[in-house]
Amino acid sequence: MRRLLAVFFVLALLAAGCGSQGSSSSTARSTSTASVRVSARIATGELSRLSVKPLAPMVGYSRDQFGPAWADVDHNHCDTRDDILRRDLTQIVLKPGSTCVVARGILRDPYTGKSISFLRGPNSSVVQIDHLVALGDAWRTGAAGWSAALREQYANDPVVLLAVDGPQNEAKGDADASQWLPSNRSYDCTYVVKQIAVKTKYHLWLTQTERDAMKDVLAGCR
Numbered sequence: 001m002r003r004l005l006a007v008f009f010v011l012a013l014l015a016a017g018c019g020s021q022g023s024s025s026s027t028a029r030s031t032s033t034a035s036v037r038v039s040a041r042i043a044t045g046e047l048s049r050l051s052v053k054p055l056a057p058m059v060g061y062s063r064d065q066f067g068p069a070w071a072d073v074d075h076n077h078c079d080t081r082d083d084i085l086r087r088d089l090t091q092i093v094l095k096p097g098s099t100c101v102v103a104r105g106i107l108r109d110p111y112t113g114k115s116i117s118f119l120r121g122p123n124s125s126v127v128q129i130d131h132l133v134a135l136g137d138a139w140r141t142g143a144a145g146w147s148a149a150l151r152e153q154y155a156n157d158p159v160v161l162l163a164v165d166g167p168q169n170e171a172k173g174d175a176d177a178s179q180w181l182p183s184n185r186s187y188d189c190t191y192v193v194k195q196i197a198v199k200t201k202y203h204l205w206l207t208q209t210e211r212d213a214m215k216d217v218l219a220g221c222r
Contacts, residue, residue: 040221043193047214050196051205055140066135066143067152080156084129088163089118110190111168111182128169130162131155132191133198136174141204160198176206178213189221 063069070080078086078100086092089105096103107116107127118127131138135155143151154160172180177195181188192214199206206214 037221039193040189040218043196044218046196046200047211047218050199052208052211053205055207056144058136058140060144061136061139063135065151066155067148071152071156073153073156081129084158084161084163087158107163109165110162110187111164111184113184116165125166127163128166130164130169130172131160132162132194133160133204134172134174137176138204141206154202159201176210177217178209188217192217
């Protein structure tokens, strides 16, 4: 319970930092920087408590092991992809007659720092929903032993998900933090803090190289 409270406190701090857009730019930057520093300090403690083991094999893995894509696990009658698009995009326009389906909007992409125009249709994959700890990585660090219900919950948990630039998401694949970090270096601290929050919530383990990479990033956050 204590570790879960720490996870939610970290996420609340990050949300507070990212939600300062109504203030002056200098105040917003100060709030965001302070939030990341505090959350990085908490994440450093949580990192030290995560188990360190070698990767389990990928034997048996497939996307289907995590249930149907974007299942409505919260029963709000909207699929998970649209839930995250509505959360992470701005200037949202919904499909006529729908309370769920995002027709267009603007993403301030955390992985590149660029603004991306989302328009539902043939090119809508320019914005994709990333699992902060990729499904393949989760499988190799504990999820292979979960129930089907828990894997489906994980694949659709808003804490695990983030709307991002499509090519960056594809470049990341199933990589962990020792193999891939966002091209937007200013997001590294937040990215690693969020990954640690996910691994803590779901009791996923780390490899030694992954732990070392995360520790290096967090040291820079201070």
